Amino acid sequence: MSKVNELRSERAKVNDAVQALAAIESAGGQLSVEQLAEFGALQAKFGEITAQLDRAIAAERLAAASAVPVDAPTNPAAPAQGPPAYAAVPKAKELPGAKVAQMVRALAAAQGDGRRAAQIAIDRGFGDEVAMSLNTLSPGAGGILVPQNLSSEIIELLRPKAVVRRLGTRTMPLNNGNVTIPRLKGGAIVGYIGSDADVPVSQQSFGDLKLSAKKLAALVPISNDLLAYSGSNQNVDQVVVGDLTSALATREDKAFIRDDGSADAPKGLRFWAMATNLIPVSDGATVQKVDTDLSKAILALETVDANLTTPGWIMAPRVFRFLESLRDGNGNRVYPEMAQKQLKGYPVGVTTQVPTNLGAGANESEVYFVDFGDCFIGEDETLMIDYSKEASYDDGSGKTVSAFQRDQTLVRVIAKHDFGPRHVESISVLTKVTWGS
Missing domain, CATH: 1.10.287 (Helix Hairpins)
Incomplete structure (x- = not known):
């Protein structure tokens, strides 16, 4: 030291x-x-x-200010050509989210004691920023409140992992747990009139999109061997922060796409969409039928003059592979742009959070076409983290696992957010999709 x-x-x-x-x-x-x-x-x-x-x-x-470079070995046979040259060594690129992972490792090692965790961060070479953040932590009712400068890293890392965020959904801060976004419901009447006619009086009507904090809790088991690693290592940090963000992104996407707004969860795209924008597809027996179905989804937004500032598709992997491999009578790919995750000129998000077991036959899916520039995520910019080495958890298959027996630490991350579109007309959903089943 x-x-x-x-x-x-x-x-x-x-x-x-x-x-x-x-x-x-x-x-x-x-x-x-x-x-x-x-x-x-x-x-x-x-x-x-x-x-x-x-x-x-x-x-x-x-000492740092007066430091001078060490003389490089010289070749006596070589002519003097001024001061020796040194090869430039590029600075190692910092891993996104590394500070969050290091903070989690230090806090887990210190069992939530912020001051002791700060000392551990110094001893392990995690840097001044991590140590200072740990020194200023505030304990909450359910754990440790992560400083905003570090929690913002997690939010940024969610963007490439969560489909709804990646496709351009805008974020807004939740002040005191709420935010209200005004929206225009009905426009003014505009028309031509005669020279002696009165200008007709019209009234614009407005509505509000109200977002209120919904609590998302993710439980992430992490190996104690990783958390106990004594130094700063990009591979270790990448595993830790990857586990945290993947758990949050997976559940968040499910909520923003298909949750119905009950049980304290946000309402997703499927249940924000108007009934007239839920469009049953054909059997997809021909290329023409499939193409017509896709065009209906786009037309549903164009018909209501949606802004279409950041439109995109969301679909299940099964449907994506069906469209990617679809060929015409000459054997050519119908949608070659699918290799670049584009369909009819718009980006495609592929996620298993869109089910493929809907309908009476348990083989139906959905395809979403949404103007994501008209959708908002209201989120609290702080996260809460808690730890336990003794708790148990469900591994997703109904089996209860003991963290103590597995030599793991359970890291619980709590985030608060809500989701909604400013105009419900900006969402269309193709239903009863059996393509690729």
Whole structure:
């Protein structure tokens, strides 16, 4: 440990002792003569260590400022050509989300103790930003509130993983858990009139999209071997942050696509869509039938003058592969752009969160065409994280797993958000899709 970190650690211990004495008086007690003497001695020691720490930091800065490059070995036979050249070494690219993963590892090692976690972060070389964030953590009712500068990394990393976010849905902060977005429901009447006619009076009508915080809890089992790794390593950090974001993205996508708004969940695209925009497809027996069905989804938005600023498709992998492999009578691919995740000029999001077991035959699916520029995610920009090495969890197949027995730590991440379109006319859904079944 460096001298600076040593002094910081020593000063923290002195401060803990001072605070313990101060707490006696805060609780209405009275310090004894010995305790008063001890308080004075600790106060003097705190000032002495602070002075030493200031000098040590100044010494390190001066040493860094006056550092000179080490002379490279020279070849006596070579002519003098000025100062030696050194090959440039590119700075290693920082892994997105690494700071979040390191914070999780430090907190898990410290069992949620922010001050101890900050020291662990320093000892393991996680950097000043992680240590400072851990030092300022606030405990919440269900765990630790992640600082916004770190939780924003998680939100950014969700974008490529969550289909609804990736296709261009806009985000809004939830102030005090709510946000209201006004929307125009009916427009003014405009028309030509004669020279002596009165201008007709018309009235615009408005509505509101109200988003309120819905709590999403993700439970992520992480190997204790990974969390206990003592140094900073991109591969370890990538596994940890990948587990966190994948768990959040998977459940979030399901909610934003197909949840019905009950049981404290957001209402998804399927249940925001108007009944007239739920379009049953044909049997898909011919290329022409499939193409007509897809065109109906686009036409549903064009007919109501949707803005179509950021339109896109969402479909299940089975439907995507069917359309990608669809060929005409000459053996040519009907939609060759599907190789680039494009369909009829619009981006395609593929996710297993669109079911393929709907309908009486349990073989139907859905295809969504949405103007995502007209959809909003209202989200609280803080996350809450909690830990347990003893809890059990359901592995998804109905089997209960003990984290203690598996040598795992359960990391619970709680996020708050809501979802909705400003205009419900911006959503169309092809239903009863059996393509590829």
